[in-house]
């Protein structure tokens with residue numbers, strides 16, 4: 001980096017990441033090659049790289065950038081490529097990585113599961129068109145649960161066929 005006030009730049013949005021700053025990396029090893037590894041200024045930038053690369057299971061890992069002194073020591077150790085460079089490079093400031101997004105665990109009860117999957121305005125229009133009846137907003141919850149159940153079954157079918165795309169026929 002020519003800008004020596006920061007350590008690296010976010011691989012998604014190019015925001016500078018300062019020395020010693022909290023940032024995020026991908027748990028997937030191909031995203032963490034030495035020197036070219038991806039770093040992200042926040043979890044949504046990590047999320048953004050998932051649209052470019054496809055991971056089977058992935059999560060963001062919280063990291064702390066090396067201090068400038070550690071980083072410079074690491075750079076010169078690598079330049080010298082002495083046999084014990086890798087032990088020298090181990091940063092004493094690095095904290096144990098903390099997983100932030102758990103790998104997908106199907107069926108774990110999750111507060112996000114309460115999200116409505118139903119477009120209520122369209123549903124109300126449908127019911128009104130069919131019957132002239134009104135529809136309570138609260139039907140969003142049981143209907144969304146039913147859609148989630150159907151999706152979970154379709155996901156299992158796709159998985160059983162080795163696909164990572166859910167198709168219309170998975171709902172048959």
Ligand SMILES: [Zn+2]
Pocket residue numbers: 010011012013014015040041042045
């Ligand atoms: Zn970013």
Ligand SMILES: [Zn+2]
Pocket residue numbers: 026027028031049053055058
């Ligand atoms: Zn990745």
